[in-house]
Amino acid sequence: MTENLKIIEIEVLRYNPESDQEPHLEVYSVPFSDDMSVLQGVQYIKDNFDGSLTFRWSCRMAICGSCGMMINGIPKLSCETFLRDYYPDRIRVEAMAHFPIEKDLVVDLSGFIEKLESIQPYIIPKEPRSLDQGEYIQSPKQFNDYIQFTSCINCTLCYAACPQFGLNPDFIGPGAIALLHRYNMDSRDGAAAERMELVASEEGVFNCSAVGYCSEVCPKHVDPANAVNINKTNAAKDYFLRFLSPKGGAK
């Protein structure tokens, strides 16, 4: 079987903070079969050529969000990107753009996690309900209002795609705003007004220059650009109301 395998060259951006001044590329020749993902390609390198090659992965099925990388310059999940689609050309894998590199293909996600935590990503009930009252009722329309924005796997590919995040690392960014929007749109939640402060803040939606690349690279069709957009409009409205309506404040 092995002799049927084709060989692809994988160029990997390496960086070990304890010994390297700066990141550099190394090339490996990897035998592969058509069902092999890019993740399996780098695993092959780790298992056979250099055990120190470092990357995150777990589920192998595009749901845990661990394995994002730049693949030929485009942010992708390496477990659902296939070597066959690049062969016979050389393929380049690098750490996700716009994040500090920790080591090789691993980036520092602590900033992203802080953003997630800052948006109050949980139901703050509009009307509290006890467990013996059973579930909240949600009509199909109410359900459809938010369901799309629940699909985010926190892979941060949209951040690697976002030029504004590249310029301002404090920007809350597409993924977290999509999640914020998910809770705002949920009929069980009543805290949209509380979240508005952040939406309209210096780190908020007005950083966005409407490039839309975030939605293009999103592997789960969350359409974060749409969430950002809607919130721009909401924030503008809110601003307007705050200053012009006698009652003031968000809805």
Add this chain to the structure above:
Amino acid sequence: MEIIKTDVAIIGAGGAGLRAAIAVAESDPGLKVALISKVYPMRSHTVAAEGGAAGVKKPTDSLEYHFHDTVGGGDWLCEQDVVEYFVSQAPVELTQLEHWGCPWSRTEDGHVNVRAFGGMKIERTWFAADKSGFHILHTLFQTSIKYPSIRRFDEHFCVDLVEEDGRCLGVVVIETSTGEFSLIEAKSVIIATGGAGRVFRESTLGGIVTGDGMALAYRHGVALRDMEFVQYHPTCMPVTGLLFTEACRGEGGYLVNKDGYRYLQDYGLGPLQEKPKNKYMELGPRDRLSQAFFFEKQQGRTIEHPTLGSVVHLDLRHLGEAYLHERLPLIYEMAETFMGIDPAKQPIPVRPGVHYTMGGIKVDGRCATSLQGLYAIGECASVGLHGANRLGSNSLTELLVFGKVAGVEAAGNAKSSAPGNSSNLLEQAKAVEQRATELKTKTDGTEKIAVIRKEMAQTMEEGCGIYRVEKTMQATCDKLAELRERFKRINIDDKSSVFNTEWLTAIELDNQLDVALSMAHSAINRKESRGAHQRLDGYEKRDDVNFLKHSEAYYVAGGVPRIALGDVKITKSQPAERVYGAAGEKADQERKESHD
């Protein structure tokens, strides 16, 4: 070494660990919680669960039915008092999750919907499309952010427990990003580290499912119970092992052999049903379906695929594209991306793959281990719910029900007990650090991690597969002993401190080898066939006289595990023949009549 003091330390932030953390925080906001996970919580393997979580919902259903399905499904090796508690709390916990925002799929009138699942008499599986675990995990993770008393240690790898006078009093962790060790002192410790299925080859599991917590408890003298019961899921993607959820069949999918024949009708699961019918045909239990595959293959009736090997077909075509997109969107996407197959137009090649560890750290009905202050929950634990075969969709609910129990118990224990002797605990922690560091710094190693891991997975598949015989099980026990020896000579290329995944993988492999040994020795010791443990060497029948017992594996340093047998708690369901399809319906009827 940094020392952190907390009240409750939780190892693992999957569904079970997160639910426990929230339970501690809700039961007493004054208690400090350290929630430790080797990956960010939302990467935990709960994320991959597709089908859903079981809890009685329909007016036609009852706790009694759920109880009997579970106990019968487990081939009477369940702790029946535990099952009773579980079925009663299941709907409460699933509703709680709804209040926290879980986007369960709904009916037109806005209520939570339920779907059919294998081995369940009535539809009672709550689902969120086919991303149930994903939604449960993210809902729990996001909700946990609300509680200031929960301090997370994301990307921290737990290497050992520390104990004093028979009490567990903390954990030693490595911060992945720096390689630094810390001692987290705690009055209660909860292990929630998930399953161990990666000791096998083709599995539905993520790379992190390495049985770490089982190995930790085991080395501290706690028994691993019923480890021989490993569930093969009948419908996995060949080679990678990725899962096509049972919901494919719950929604009406067929399994056919090379003649296009729905072969399950020949395995006591018939007669043939056009529409999915609970406990018939494709909705039989997993062990039976995986076993049927084995026999089809033996009879030469599987499809021999040039690159994928022996497979059968999961046929969803008659469900139509629109319905598939609505109910099984992830499955649709996976078939397209990974296999280049449009499931509305072509059948999907599948075969059984390793999926779930029924056994685990032995705990009582309140999730306590034999080591005071140490609790275990979720797939790493054996609370006695699943017996010899888990019913699909019981385990996600288990995370919630027993996650809560453990949280409450651990909180109570933390409040009533005094901290340990810090200098003593620090000494232990330093010894742990030294041992773990030596693994990395030694330079005379020759063995490759990848090679040992591969040989382990290969031998586990051979000896502890769907069907087992003494000879290959013995060969597996011997092979594992050899690998244990060779592990001592392991080589690690990466000597660095920052994000050294090679080193952590070696520690995982060390854990896996101990867990694999407990499985193989428990298996060879069980001289009968029950649930997921099926033998072909003269022990083809269930033997209630000698083996209506739990296996308990005890760690023996430098030797083979000692296997003991423990009693099974039977309350109201006496062991009976385990039957499905028409025969099952008849047996249900008879049981009902005798009760009336």
